[in-house]
Amino acid sequence: MIIGAGHAGLAMSQCLADRSIDHVVLERGDVANSWKTERWDSLRLLTPNWQSRLPDFSYEGDDPDGYRTMPEVIDFLDGYAQTISAPVEAQTTVTSVRANDSGYRVGTDQGKWQCKTLVMATGACNIPNVPKLADAVPAGIISVTPMDYRNPDQIEDGGVLVVGASATGTQIGDELHRSGRPVTLAVGEHIRAPRLYRGRDIEWWMDVAGVHDERYDEIDDINRARRVPSLQLAGSPERRMLDLNALTDIGVKLCGRFVGINDGKAQFSGSLANQCDLSDLKMGRLLNTFDEWAAENGIDDEVDASHRFDATRIEASPPLGLDFAKSGIKTIVWATGYRPDYSWLDVDVFDRKGNVRHVGGIVDAPGLYLMGLQFLRRRKSALIDGAADDARDLSTHLAAYLDENAAVAGS
Amino acid sequence: MSETAVNNGVNVEALLGAREALTEAPEAAQFKWRASCEWKNGTHSHSTVESFFGLGEEQSRTTVFNFDADHPEVFASEDNGATPVEYVLVGLASCLTAGVAAIAQHREIQLNSVVATLEGGMDIQGILGIDGDVRNGFDGIKVSFKIDADADDDDIKALVAQSQKRSAVYDIITNPTNVIVEVN
Numbered sequence: 001m002i003i004g005a006g007h008a009g010l011a012m013s014q015c016l017a018d019r020s021i022d023h024v025v026l027e028r029g030d031v032a033n034s035w036k037t038e039r040w041d042s043l044r045l046l047t048p049n050w051q052s053r054l055p056d057f058s059y060e061g062d063d064p065d066g067y068r069t070m071p072e073v074i075d076f077l078d079g080y081a082q083t084i085s086a087p088v089e090a091q092t093t094v095t096s097v098r099a100n101d102s103g104y105r106v107g108t109d110q111g112k113w114q115c116k117t118l119v120m121a122t123g124a125c126n127i128p129n130v131p132k133l134a135d136a137v138p139a140g141i142i143s144v145t146p147m148d149y150r151n152p153d154q155i156e157d158g159g160v161l162v163v164g165a166s167a168t169g170t171q172i173g174d175e176l177h178r179s180g181r182p183v184t185l186a187v188g189e190h191i192r193a194p195r196l197y198r199g200r201d202i203e204w205w206m207d208v209a210g211v212h213d214e215r216y217d218e219i220d221d222i223n224r225a226r227r228v229p230s231l232q233l234a235g236s237p238e239r240r241m242l243d244l245n246a247l248t249d250i251g252v253k254l255c256g257r258f259v260g261i262n263d264g265k266a267q268f269s270g271s272l273a274n275q276c277d278l279s280d281l282k283m284g285r286l287l288n289t290f291d292e293w294a295a296e297n298g299i300d301d302e303v304d305a306s307h308r309f310d311a312t313r314i315e316a317s318p319p320l321g322l323d324f325a326k327s328g329i330k331t332i333v334w335a336t337g338y339r340p341d342y343s344w345l346d347v348d349v350f351d352r353k354g355n356v357r358h359v360g361g362i363v364d365a366p367g368l369y370l371m372g373l374q375f376l377r378r379r380k381s382a383l384i385d386g387a388a389d390d391a392r393d394l395s396t397h398l399a400a401y402l403d404e405n406a407a408v409a410g411s
Numbered sequence: 412m413s414e415t416a417v418n419n420g421v422n423v424e425a426l427l428g429a430r431e432a433l434t435e436a437p438e439a440a441q442f443k444w445r446a447s448c449e450w451k452n453g454t455h456s457h458s459t460v461e462s463f464f465g466l467g468e469e470q471s472r473t474t475v476f477n478f479d480a481d482h483p484e485v486f487a488s489e490d491n492g493a494t495p496v497e498y499v500l501v502g503l504a505s506c507l508t509a510g511v512a513a514i515a516q517h518r519e520i521q522l523n524s525v526v527a528t529l530e531g532g533m534d535i536q537g538i539l540g541i542d543g544d545v546r547n548g549f550d551g552i553k554v555s556f557k558i559d560a561d562a563d564d565d566d567i568k569a570l571v572a573q574s575q576k577r578s579a580v581y582d583i584i585t586n587p588t589n590v591i592v593e594v595n
Binding site for chain 1: 437550551565568569572573575576581584585586587
């Protein structure tokens, strides 16, 4: 059984079908549900079109270097589901999963299922991670999560405090500021990255230089790596670099991490300079990796000369606070990340922080698997392009598990 | 380039071992740091630091550490010790410096010398109650590190950036901290 008919669930479905393993894909909505219902209007993928390589299915259009819009992602995944004839049970919401002697009992709003193995491909972004801080936001100020956000028209006129400067925060901040709503951006940890480096897409570099294929068991601190926020990128057709400097250039005001509300006043960390230093240095190291790879592989002549980017510019004294009443801010957009929802999973596999215990997607319970999480098996695991390799690996393990258990149990 | 092992005097293996052990036993990671202060005369006070709580039990030391604090003569005081705000700068400097050493050890970078100079700006109209719009504390702190190490510029900058990221005092100063004061 697979839960979730997004790109990860579908890729797994194809791998199981290739092995003639009987299965069903349970989907609470329709194929590509999250892309249909939980994304904002102008969002485009961060990865170029050519870089969505599902098993035996990839981009065949005439704009390989472009970035899919949401309707294009939905079309792509709908096309994939049809091509592989994925056995999807749509409009079926899983309400519980329990272990029993023959595997797992899956309760849904359309009845119960029994399965020997279960792949949870429900996505990493089910619930917005809004900090406890949000409870103290003064009355009259509207809190919005990226899950609810669709376009500037639904946001009140007036100032906006965007919390979080990774891909979501910078994109929504940019869009809102350009719509005439002055944006203040609270900046914590962020991974600055150019859209283009030496004339090529950064995702091309990540792919060829092997960064995307880095494995979970080869990394120094996998737990830390799994918490790293998304690259601060946008998929704009103009291929521009949407970093903090670009936002400062259009008038967005930067401040440190949003760390408190005291007496109707927001408090920002005094660590903005350090966050920007850390981000600039990290980008430098990434670009060094690409330069080394280019030199070692003799492609220096095929790409532009090596170059670096200006340091992130910040004020001498960034604001440490903001009086909501006097600031003109009407809305707070919490671009503070997401977490997966496993509230329906009634199996003893959670650690003390509420995360599912797993090793490379193999969960700490027999015949149970995870897909689509950040750095699940490889750095690219959460990308559409990462589903294929992970599905191949995990379906191999799953098939072996079924064989062992068929031999033992004779069932 | 020397073949000898990098030695900044930091026992990184012990720290990494502690990190592993405490991941399994988060209760043991709850520490309590303490100080005690006695007024002497005027703005002069004497503080001592002795025991702390950690790893599940009271920890004592063989020495008691002593600190005199006072205000300087331009404040019509007797200058029996550094000012409290200067102690804060010392706290920040020493925390960041210790961090640089530990990280350098972990990254196998040999440090030759590390000197930090700090300056905190302060408009004393705040503490003197002259202008309600002026805060009591620093309006900003500038830290300048001069580091001679067997590493390139970016690697040295990365040591300093990482030190801030994991520094207790940097966090205490840049982020809000609850302070509750009781009397009698």
